[in-house]
Amino acid sequence: MSYRIEKDEALSVALGRIAAEEFALAMTELRRPNRVEAMHNTRKALKRLRSLLRSLRVAFPREVFRRENRRLAAAGRKIAPLRDVHVQLHTLGKLRPGSGHAAKKIEHTLKRREDAYLRKIPALRRAVRQMLTASQMTFAALPARRATPSHLAAGLKRIYKRGRAGFKAARQKTTPESLHEWRKQAKILGHSLTLIEQLSPKTAGIMIKDTGQLCEALGEDHDLFLVQRALRSEDESHPARDYRRLSKRITTRRRRLQAEAFKLGRRIFEQKPRAFALRLEDWLCSTKK
Numbered sequence: 001m002s003y004r005i006e007k008d009e010a011l012s013v014a015l016g017r018i019a020a021e022e023f024a025l026a027m028t029e030l031r032r033p034n035r036v037e038a039m040h041n042t043r044k045a046l047k048r049l050r051s052l053l054r055s056l057r058v059a060f061p062r063e064v065f066r067r068e069n070r071r072l073a074a075a076g077r078k079i080a081p082l083r084d085v086h087v088q089l090h091t092l093g094k095l096r097p098g099s100g101h102a103a104k105k106i107e108h109t110l111k112r113r114e115d116a117y118l119r120k121i122p123a124l125r126r127a128v129r130q131m132l133t134a135s136q137m138t139f140a141a142l143p144a145r146r147a148t149p150s151h152l153a154a155g156l157k158r159i160y161k162r163g164r165a166g167f168k169a170a171r172q173k174t175t176p177e178s179l180h181e182w183r184k185q186a187k188i189l190g191h192s193l194t195l196i197e198q199l200s201p202k203t204a205g206i207m208i209k210d211t212g213q214l215c216e217a218l219g220e221d222h223d224l225f226l227v228q229r230a231l232r233s234e235d236e237s238h239p240a241r242d243y244r245r246l247s248k249r250i251t252t253r254r255r256r257l258q259a260e261a262f263k264l265g266r267r268i269f270e271q272k273p274r275a276f277a278l279r280l281e282d283w284l285c286s287t288k289k
Contacts, residue, residue: 003048003191004198011147015056016140018195022049023136030125030132035118036086039079042128046076049135051191054159059151060142068135075131078124082117084226085110091223095249102240106231149284156192157277163189164269171262176225179258183218186211186268200283207268214264221257224250 003022005014026045032038050072057065089110092103166182190211193204228250235243271279 003194005196007198011149011152015052015147018052019049019136019139022052023132023139026132027129030129035121036082039121039124040083040086043076043079043083046072047187048191049139050076051159051188052195054188055155055192055195056147056151057158058154059147064138064142068138071131071135075128075135078128082114082121085114085117087223088227088230089114091220091227095227095246102231102235102243102246105234105240106227109230109234150281152196153277153280153284156189156196156280157273159185159189159192160269160276161273164273167265167269171265174258176222179218179261180222182265183215183222186218187215189268190215196280196284200280204283210264210268214261214268217257217261217264221254221261224254224257228254 003018005011005018009017022045026042026049029038029041029045032041050069053060053065053069053072089107092107092110095103163182163185166178166185170178170182190208193200193208193211197204197208228247231243231247231250234240
C-alpha cells in the first residue's frame, strides 16, 4: 500500500503492514542488478523503518528499541559510502566544472573509490540481508496491538523536539556537522509526518512539503561540502590552477542553500513541542480508536 496509516485502518494493523512492506522492499532491492540504485533504495527503506520505530518508541521496551535502532543504523552505515561517493560524482557533474585540472583529478579519485565499493557489494548484501532478517523477526514480535494514538503522538513530539533542537544548534553554530545532524532529524520528522498524513488536516501536508524541501537543501549542501573537502585535500597535495574558482562556486551555492534551509526551518519549527503534540493528539484521537 504505502508508508501511511490509512483512515479506516487499525493502528496495530497499519504498523505491522508498513514494517512488513519496508522489509520486503529492502530485501527486494538487495537482489536488484542495478547495484548503486539498489543500495540507495535499500538505505531509504532502512531510514523509514528507523523512523517508524522512533515514532512508536514509547510503546515498546527500551532495550528492544535501542537494539533494533542500532542494528538498522549499522546496516545503513554499511552501504552509505557507496551512495556518498556516487552522489559526489553527480554533484561534481552538476557544477559543470569543464576540463579544469582540479575537477579531473577529483573525478578520477571518486570513480576509483566507487569501483572499490562496487567490488564489495556482494559481501555487503549478505551482511545487510542477515541484519534485516534479524530485525524483521523482532518487528514481527513487537506488541503493536498495545500502541495507541497517544503513544504515536508522544513519539512524534520527541522527534519534533529533536528536530527543533537541531535547528537551534545549526543556527547558533553553522558547521557541516551541525547542519548534517539537523538534516538527519528533519528527515525522521518528514517520514513520521508522512506516516500520519491521511489522518491529519491539510496543514500537515504543507509541513511535509516544507520538511522535504528542507532536507533537499541540507542534503545538497552536505554533498557540496563533501566535494569541496575532497577538492581541498587533492589541491593540498597537488595544487591546481582552477581549484579556487571551483571552490568559490561551491561556497556561493552552499550559502544560498543554507539561507533557504533556515527560512524553512523557522516555518517548520515555530511551534513549541508541547503545542505540536497537542495538535497531533487532536488529529490522531479523533480518527483512531
